[in-house]
Amino acid sequence: MRTIIVTGGSGFIGSNFLQRFVLRQADVHFINVDKLTYAGNPMSLSAIENSENYSFEQVDICDSEAVTAVFQRYDPDCILHFAAESHVDRSIHAPRDFFTTNVGGTLNLLECCRAHWQGDSENFFHHVSTDEVYGSLPEDGYFTEATPYDPSSPYSASKASSDHLVRAYHRTYGLAIKLTNCSNNYGPYQFPEKLIPLMILNAVEGLPLPVYGNGKNVRDWLYVTDHCDAIWRIIQQGRVGETYNVGGDCEKTNIDVVRAICDGVATATDQEPSSLRDLIRFVPDRPGHDFRYAIDASKVQKELGWKPTESFESGLKKTVQWYLSNVDWIAKVRSGEYREWLKSNYEERNEG
Numbered sequence: 523m524r525t526i527i528v529t530g531g532s533g534f535i536g537s538n539f540l541q542r543f544v545l546r547q548a549d550v551h552f553i554n555v556d557k558l559t560y561a562g563n564p565m566s567l568s569a570i571e572n573s574e575n576y577s578f579e580q581v582d583i584c585d586s587e588a589v590t591a592v593f594q595r596y597d598p599d600c601i602l603h604f605a606a607e608s609h610v611d612r613s614i615h616a617p618r619d620f621f622t623t624n625v626g627g628t629l630n631l632l633e634c635c636r637a638h639w640q641g642d643s644e645n646f647f648h649h650v651s652t653d654e655v656y657g658s659l660p661e662d663g664y665f666t667e668a669t670p671y672d673p674s675s676p677y678s679a680s681k682a683s684s685d686h687l688v689r690a691y692h693r694t695y696g697l698a699i700k701l702t703n704c705s706n707n708y709g710p711y712q713f714p715e716k717l718i719p720l721m722i723l724n725a726v727e728g729l730p731l732p733v734y735g736n737g738k739n740v741r742d743w744l745y746v747t748d749h750c751d752a753i754w755r756i757i758q759q760g761r762v763g764e765t766y767n768v769g770g771d772c773e774k775t776n777i778d779v780v781r782a783i784c785d786g787v788a789t790a791t792d793q794e795p796s797s798l799r800d801l802i803r804f805v806p807d808r809p810g811h812d813f814r815y816a817i818d819a820s821k822v823q824k825e826l827g828w829k830p831t832e833s834f835e836s837g838l839k840k841t842v843q844w845y846l847s848n849v850d851w852i853a854k855v856r857s858g859e860y861r862e863w864l865k866s867n868y869e870e871r872n873e874g
């Protein structure tokens with residue numbers, strides 16, 4: 523592996539991935555292709571931006587001419603595809619953007635791979651996807667790689683469509699592909715519209731902590747660098763044409779997560795946990811809210827020896843500390859479009 527195009531490298535998982543592997547893999551040239559939407563932040567990459575084996579191209583993956591030019595310029599061996607619209611609540615408000623980027627953008631990249639590689643089987647497309655494509659689980663059971671797709675939100679429907687396209691390019695054109703479907707990630711550099719960073723920042727500021735429905739919905743949490751390590755291992759050793767489910771074996775109800783955040787923030791800021799727990803508000807449920815996600819990650823564990831290294835307790839402690847220490851980053855991502863969206867979304871829920 524010599525040259526990897528990483529799409530969406532300025533977002534949450536992409537920036538964690540690049541910070542980790544640009545420094546560790548000096549022999550690999552990483553090219554970050556990112557449009558820099560509200561969710562992409564160049565500050566997340568300041569530690570590596572001057573590295574010799576790192577380049578940045580501000581490009582929309584939906585722009586086929588621009589993507590073709592990037593392929594011609596760098597002649598990549600691998601595409602690692604993170605770029606997406608990624609927030610379920612936004613997809614409920616404005617589904618169209620999700621199909622434009624997540625489906626149209628993925629199709630565009632696949633077409634570029636097909637044209638540029640012309641059947642060269644050494645090169646491959648690694649598609650980063652989510653467990654949300656499988657829909658919702660009841661109290662028991664797990665998602666395996668064989669679970670039928672049953673997406674509930676416009677976000678998960680768009681990701682499901684992109685997964686199908688990636689597999690179709692493998693079957694129809696012989697494009698070499700790998701897929702990962704991962705559970706909920708958390709950690710540094712996550713945009714504060716997702717549950718964990720939003721609750722940390724609201725708790726720090728003494729703002730209400732809006733828990734959807736009764737708070738009993740379950741997510742399977744994975745610390746972001748554990749996800750990045752799984753992806754790297756699959757890029758190196760995973761079988762072409764295969765899908766790997768990646769998860770933390772760490773199921774928590776949302777209310778338990780929010781209470782743990784209150785306690786973590788209280789400890790870090792020398793406050794009474796009860797005063798922060800008093801900020802919890804049960805608000806109207808998300809439409810189509812999936813009840814439970816839980817990943818069976820035994821395939822990647824048995825085949826490639828990957829398993830998570832971070833516990834929820836240690837990962838959450840690091841995450842709380844990171845959000846308390848990185849006020850410049852927070853101020854930057856909270857400016858502009860995001861603030862407007864958060865305000866209207868929050869008012870709408872409270873009116874409901």
Ligand code: NAD
Binds near residue numbers: 533536627650706
């Ligand atoms: P994110 O929203 O934090 O980052 C997305 C990045 O993609 C941003 O840098 C943004 O600027 C870029 N981008 C968006 N549209 C683009 C376009 N048209 N052209 C180029 N760049 C564009 O997302 P994330 O949480 O880092 O998720 C990354 C990937 O991992 C996504 O594909 C997501 O579906 C998947 N995933 C996320 C999670 C999670 O818990 N966050 C879990 C499983 C899978």
Ligand code: TYD
Binds near residue numbers: 609706734739740
């Ligand atoms: P989120 O971080 O948006 O991830 P996803 O929807 O992709 O799982 O939400 C995680 C869970 O937290 C989900 O069940 C919805 C819930 N949630 C709240 O209860 N309140 C909030 O303000 C947010 C953003 C999410």
